Amino acid sequence: MRAYLPQRIVQFLTATHPTKHTIYLCRHGESEYNTTGRLGGNSPITERGWVFAEILAKFAARHISNLRDGDPDGASIAARLWTSSMLRTIQTASLIPHPTLTPPNGAPWESMAPRIYRNIDEIFAGDCEGLTPEEVAATHPQASYLRKMDKIGYRYPRGESYFDLISRLEPCIQEMESYNEPLLIVSHQAILRCIFAYLTGVDREKAPGMETQIQQNVVYQIDLDASSEQHVTGDEKRLPAFVTVHDFRDEVERTMRERRGGGSREEDDKVAGVL
Ligand code: F6P
Numbered sequence: 001m002r003a004y005l006p007q008r009i010v011q012f013l014t015a016t017h018p019t020k021h022t023i024y025l026c027r028h029g030e031s032e033y034n035t036t037g038r039l040g041g042n043s044p045i046t047e048r049g050w051v052f053a054e055i056l057a058k059f060a061a062r063h064i065s066n067l068r069d070g071d072p073d074g075a076s077i078a079a080r081l082w083t084s085s086m087l088r089t090i091q092t093a094s095l096i097p098h099p100t101l102t103p104p105n106g107a108p109w110e111s112m113a114p115r116i117y118r119n120i121d122e123i124f125a126g127d128c129e130g131l132t133p134e135e136v137a138a139t140h141p142q143a144s145y146l147r148k149m150d151k152i153g154y155r156y157p158r159g160e161s162y163f164d165l166i167s168r169l170e171p172c173i174q175e176m177e178s179y180n181e182p183l184l185i186v187s188h189q190a191i192l193r194c195i196f197a198y199l200t201g202v203d204r205e206k207a208p209g210m211e212t213q214i215q216q217n218v219v220y221q222i223d224l225d226a227s228s229e230q231h232v233t234g235d236e237k238r239l240p241a242f243v244t245v246h247d248f249r250d251e252v253e254r255t256m257r258e259r260r261g262g263g264s265r266e267e268d269d270k271v272a273g274v275l
Contacts, residue, residue: 020225023176023199024064024184025192027216028088029053034216039136040122040129045091051255052217055248056186057095059219063246064182065099065111076101080183081112082172084121084191090114093186112184119168122188126159151208162208165194173198189214196220200240201232210236219246 029049033041045053060081061072068074076099083089098112128136128143137144140157147154155161169191176183176195185195192214197207199222213236214220221244231240239245 019180020223021180022064022182023195023222023224024182024219025196025214025222026056026092026184026186026219027189027192027214028086028092028186029056030216031088033130037132038130039125039132042087045088047259048252048256049088049092051252051259052248053092053095055217055251055255056092056219057097059246059248060096060112060184064184076111078109078181079111080179080181081114081186082117082120082183083114083186084188085116085118086121086188089186089188090116093184096184117172119172120185120187120191123162123165123190124156124160126156128156128159152205162190162194165190166204169194169198184219196222197236199224200236200243201229201234202236203234206236213237215247215249217247217249217252219248220244221246 029045029052031041031045031049032043033039035046060079061076062074063069065076065079066074067077078101081093081096081098083093093114096112096114098110098114101109101111103109125131128140131139133144143154143156152162155164173195176185185192187195190208193207193210194204196202196214197204197210202210223242223244225242228240228242231242233240
């Protein structure tokens with residue numbers, strides 16, 4: 001087989017398998033840039049981000065790499081962990097335990113060993129990196145307008161478009177499809193919208209507009225098998241039955257309140273910028 005496209009199709013089909021495999025997706029915990037609404041950058045996570053990192057580490061040990069889902073004493077099983085190359089995802093995943101398993105007949109396996117992929121770094125906003133949306137509107141009025149008109153196709157000046165993201169995601173998707181073990185991907189908003197849309201059968205044109213579907217402090221569990229295809233809804237607002245949402249937003253805020261000495265919910269919301 002010589003032509004480029006048939007080669008890619010065959011490569012993809014040989015990597016794809018219909019047996020059950022589970023992908024977990026989550027955004028990094030709150031970053032310093034998130035608190036001021038700045039785009040991109042490489043800022044570290046905040047105290048709130050570290051609280052989510054602790055929760056995620058417990059969740060991973062109990063549910064993702066655990067033989068008996070939810071049992072703190074369940075034996076560890078082989079599982080995989082990917083982060084982007086950015087500080088905020090690496091820190092968010094840094095507390096996840098990665099025990100070495102020694103199967104009776106196989107080579108030792110470091111479960112949840114972190115693997116860093118630049119392909120799942122956040123969309124690069126080029127000249128708009130580090131700016132707030134208001135600053136983008138003031139300094140690059142055309143950018144705000146054009147992006148509103150065509151979010152998937154708009155490329156930031158000296159930066160990327162959603163189409164660019166989709167093409168750099170292709171090798172990762174192919175590798176993801178080839179796995180049997182559960183995989184946790186800790187990445188970013190724009191990237192996760194694209195992966196989530198792909199896995200749940202949402203048209204890629206709709207992925208950039210999925211503003212509320214990929215929340216921080218939430219883990220999305222996607223159980224894929226031969227029958228998943230039949231359950232896709234094609235509607236980005238209605239999750240298919242093979243998606244389970246593990247929502248830790250309340251737990252993160254409760255833990256923050258406790259650590260700050262039990263301030264009221266209202267005071268907390270003010271600190272979090274909700275009010
Ligand atoms: O604001 C957080 C963030 O991850 C930015 O770094 C990134 O530019 C943006 O979200 C992507 O979302 P959207 O494509 O909706 O601007």
